[in-house]
Amino acid sequence: MSSLIASLRPTAQMSPVSGIVEVFNYGRTREGLIPLWAGEGDTPTPPVICDAATKSLSDGETFYTYQLGIPPLREALAEYFQGLYERSFVADEFFVTCGGMHAIQLAMQLTVGPGDEVVLLSPAWPNFAGAAIIQGATLNYVALEHGDAGWTLDLDKLFDACSEKTKVLVINSPANPSGWTASDAELRAILDFARAKGLWVIADEIYGRFHYDEQSPGSLAPSFQTIRDPDDRILFVQTFSKNWAMTGWRIGWIQGPAELGQIVENHIQYNTSGVAPFMQRAGIAALKNATDFAQGQVDRAVEGRRIVCDTLDRFPNVRFKRPAGAFYAFFSIDGHEDSMATAFRMVDEANIGLAPGSAFGPGAEAFYRICYLRSADGLSEAMQRLGRWLEKQNA
Ligand SMILES: Cc1ncc(COP(=O)(O)O)c(C=O)c1O
CATH class of the missing domain: 3.90.1150.10 (Aspartate Aminotransferase, domain 1)
Structure with a gap:
């Protein structure tokens, strides 16, 4: 070296x-x-999204912007989720980031540091581990099992893996790369456990619309969205990348308790100072006009x-x-x-x-x-x- x-x-x-x-x-x-x-x-x-970005630039939206995202985008996110999960969401819970990866990075910055442990289910998309390591946290992998039923989780193994040091559970469902998709009962058990132990859950449900249930084609994957309370310690990390083919744009968001707004704003200020307004206009077009x-x-x-x-x-x-x-x-x-x-x-x-x-x-x-x-x-x-x-x- x-x-x-x-x-x-x-x-x-x-x-x-x-x-x-x-x-x-x-x-x-x-x-x-x-x-x-x-x-x-x-x-x-698609052009409907690109055109909104071009228009924003030609309208002169080229100045510093809101750290947490422009208000119409945060409102559009609340409306979008309301439509998906049929429960109420408020704009104040949404914090716009430079992609899902940045949402994960911020979520780790907010919750873990040296001496803390992050529990992950493996196989896992490597960037969760990378973001935790950069924070100085240690990793504890709980292996999903691979058998006739595909990839499955032994909940006891997950709970037994958590120690005094554990601060965060990363739950990526549907999962990259395995496709493992938690059932509603599994999510409830994980949330109960996290509540009892005071753990944060980093919930990555970015593939929630890509769910292949033969009994119920077109249904959303089970989600913490339908079972959580507003003050649960859950940080949803999300992205425009997948549903709207925007991987190269780098725009996403965190959804978490509105009470965290000021802290997240401070972190965004010192990380990136916000997402370019033209990209946020594209995000609004995606949510509203690219269904x-x-x-x-x-x-x-x-x-x-x-x-x-x-x-x-x-x-x-x-x-x-x-x-x-x-x-x-x-x-x-x-x-x-x-x-x-x-x-x-x-x-x-x-x-x-x-x-x-x-x-x-x-x-x-x-x-x-x-x-x-x-x-x-x-x-x-x-x-x-x-x-x-x-x-x-x-x-
Ligand atoms: C599970 C998971 N979370 C988050 C992301 C991040 O997406 P992006 O940074 O492109 O918004 C990805 C990308 O592949 C992913 O697979």
């Missing part, structure tokens, strides 16, 4: 490399590669899930269960347990980009993640390439 790096604070030195980005950087310039590694589709943001587009994203995921899962089912050495939520297939391949090495090989030999399971914490090293929020043609071609590659390995 260079003396320059050694002179940084230890938590900065410990910031982990994202395993997804490693493979992404390796293959990003390959001609014709079909990228399935990132959590995004191939559809650009069909957001539904189209869900329909696209339903079709993508069908294509990818039907094909994976035909490969004898691939193990997986259909995900209940989110838009990823997460599977293992017999004989290819080193997912990082294999993901690099798939770039070179099959011209497809998969995210290696090793990026998603303990227990996922032998798995691979495919994002299926993509056009049917691209996905079918990618699955053919994967099939040909797998056949060659067995030949």
Whole structure:
């Protein structure tokens, strides 16, 4: 380690490399590669959203803005959630951030520091861990179990893992990468436990609309929104990225008790000093005028899930269960347990980009993640390439 790096604070030195980005950087310039590694589709943001941003800029909205978000956006968020969950929401609970990642980072800043522990369910999207580590907190992973019923959570294991040091439970449901989706009863049990122990819950329900319940097609995933009280210690981290194809914009929000407003405002002031007004205008347009587009994203995921899962089912050495939520297939391949090495090989030999399971914490090293929020043609071609590659390995 260079003396320059050694002179940084230890938590900065410990910031982990994202395993997804490693493979992404390796293959990003390959001609014709079909990228399935990132959590995004191939559809650009619709014009109705882009036009609102352009108009804001040409109207001269180029000045410093509200730290917590412009009032009409916070109101639009409250209305949007009211429509989804049929309970009342107020604008004061919404704090606009530079994307879901920044919402997670702020949520960690607000709740943990050195000596504190964050409990996570693994496999987990790596950025939760990264944000906690940067804060100097320690991680305690509770492994989801993988069996005939897909990924499941043993609640006792989760509760037993919590100690005096635990300050935060991260509950990502539907989960990236596994698709694990908590039941209503599980969420109630977790909330009761968090209340009894005085823990904060960082609730990541960004995939809440991507829920595949055969009994109730089109239903939202179970949510803390329907069972919480206003003063529960829950910070919802959220984003415009997925429902409205806005991954490159970097706009999201935290939803939490309105009483936290001043503290969150202070933190936003010293982190980013707010989100550009033109992006916030785009956010309003997304919430109010892009309802069909957001539904189209869900329909696209339903079709993508069908294509990818039907094909994976035909490969004898691939193990997986259909995900209940989110838009990823997460599977293992017999004989290819080193997912990082294999993901690099798939770039070179099959011209497809998969995210290696090793990026998603303990227990996922032998798995691979495919994002299926993509056009049917691209996905079918990618699955053919994967099939040909797998056949060659067995030949
Ligand atoms: C579970 C989860 N939370 C949060 C995010 C952050 O989204 P963004 O930073 O693009 O808003 C992602 C992105 O992939 C995610 O998968």
